[in-house]
Amino acid sequence: MNKWLQDFNLWLRIYRLSIPLAKMLKNVYMVERRWDWMKLLWIGVDDTDSVNGGCTTYWAVTLMEELRERWHVGLPRLIRLNPTIPYKTRGNGAVAIPVWGDIDIEELADLCRKHLDNNCWLDDRNTNPGLVIVEEIHEKLRIFAKKALRDVMTYEEAMELIEDLDIQHYALRNGRGVVGALAAVGLDVRDPTYELLTYRHPSRFGTQREVDRNSVFKADEIAYPLVWDTVDRENDEVVFTPGSPDPVLFGIRGKSVFAIIRAFLIIRSEEIDKFQLFITNQSTDMHLIPEKEVDVLRDYRSYRLKGVVIEKPYTHIGGHVFFYLETRFGKVKCAAYEPTKQFRNVIRALHPGDEIVVYGSMKKRTVNLEKIEIIKLAKIVDYKNPVCWVCGKSMESAGKNQGFRCKRCKTSAESKIEVEIPRELSPGLYEVPPRARRHISMPLIRVKGKNIHPFR
Ligand SMILES: [Zn+2]
Structure with a gap:
């Protein structure tokens, strides 16, 4: 029952x-079929929320309700931008909405402006809403969007592009939201x-x-x-x-x-x-810059860096685990912070000489780890007293520089023997648990053809 x-x-x-x-599935179908022939307009928006409330996606959803009364509205894009930007609210997400139909652009702009004026959380000084209406996605906009994801773009750079491409825009306060608004429209997301x-x-x-x-x-x-x-x-x-x-x-x-x-x-x-x-573009790792594209490591950028572990990782007060990596850019400090929980055990098990690739964002000259790939584990050896080949017990020292012997069987050996200590880790990719994952980080279950150790 x-x-x-x-x-x-x-x-x-x-x-x-x-x-x-x-209706939702119809929109997905239309995006996947890429109806390029259709004249689309894109509305990009960013930074309408504050730490006290609101959400840019909610702002977009309520705007879409108004837009649907007049025109056709497609599947919106939620684009996560550079996750290390200091003045972001939470996930640093911007939204772009496709609209088509018989559109009077002035009417559309007016509606968007009104919605922005009435529905932003301006209680926080860090809320600086920006809105753009883009008629054609120019190559320059694509380049700008990729930079906004991996680099730190300024309001001035955004305005330069807006003037260059003659894009309709609207901004409140210092207007920094136009950076994300442009990027949400322009970013080319492959997967x-x-x-x-x-x-x-x-x-x-x-x-x-x-x-x-x-x-x-x-x-x-x-x-x-x-x-x-x-x-x-x-x-x-x-x-x-x-x-x-x-x-x-x-x-x-x-x-x-x-x-x-x-x-x-x-x-x-x-x-x-x-x-x-x-x-x-969530779960894509689009924020990571491969090391071949890097000249100098800088804060507020995210990287994929290859190196060798220099010394044994150590645990600091608060449970944060740190170690140093020798890379082609010199010595780099890496961190697995307390919220990454079990991932810290993987880091603690690293050993000097291990060849690894680290994935993460750099802040205060430290890479905040999201994933690591172990390429090659160092061999760890220990030296033990030799074993007697008659009785099978450990031999004892016969005195300083005198070698080793078994008193009972009268056997002897010259030196200690090398014993390899088995490693707890195996080569492959390791990740932080879901609770500590960034929106933009790719979970290992999406990685194909590699030796992965996913966290569920
Ligand atoms: Zn013996």
Whole structure:
């Protein structure tokens, strides 16, 4: 009976959600077929939220509701930019919305401006909203977007491009949001993923989120690995709900839209006010600069660096683990901070002489590790007293520089023997657990053809 009721509830949800889900799938289909012939306009937006509330994706979803009354709106893009930027709010995500139809650009701009004026969280001095309307994605915009992801771009550089390409724009405060707004429109994402974001009822903003824990674990069991980072099994935590007072209830990330929907139908929670699927550059590692493209290492950039471990890693107060790596740029400090939990055990097991590749962002001249690849482990040897070949016991020292002997059997040997100590690690890729993963970092289950040690 219970099972029957559960099934009934599931079918009821499928019935109730069938129309919005079908519309969502139509949009995915249109993006994947790349309807290039269609005249599209792109609205890019960034930095409408603050640490006290709001979310740029929510701002975009509410704008899309208004846009749909007049024109066609496609699948929006959620683009994560340079994760180390000091003045970002949380995930540093910007949004781009495709619009088409019989568009009067002045009318569209007016609507967007009004929405920006009325719906930003300007309580925080670090909120500097920016909005652009792009009619054609120029090669210069693509280059700018890639730089915004890997480098630190300024407002002045963004304005230069805006004037050069004659892009409609609107900004509040110091206007720094235009950098992300441009990047969200221009970034070329080769291997995109999806995220289904659900939003809370406005009356609940700021209160404790109610999501049924068991249902989330069950959804993960069914949809993993096509869906990832909903739970952290090793640490027994639900990780897909934000901890901040923003409107997001939870976000389901994955490669397959069907797997995401499947997980979505299983999860039970408080009332969902709205939901929206985004196409994203999350879980792509697009922020990492390969070392062949680097001349000098700088703070606020993310790298993939090859090197040799110089000394045994050490644990600092607070549980942070550090070590030094000899690279072609010199000695580089690397860190696995406390929130990376079990990943620190991998780091602690490293040994001088190990050849590795580190993945992570540089801040205060230290690489904050997201992943490591062990290329070659150093051989660790220990010296032990030789073993008697008659009785099989360890020989004893016969005195200084006198060699070793077995008193009982009268056997002797000249020197200690070399014993190789087995290593706890094996070559391959290791990653931080889901709880510590950045939006933009690629989980190892997405890495093909390598010896991987994924964290679930
Ligand atoms: Zn013996």
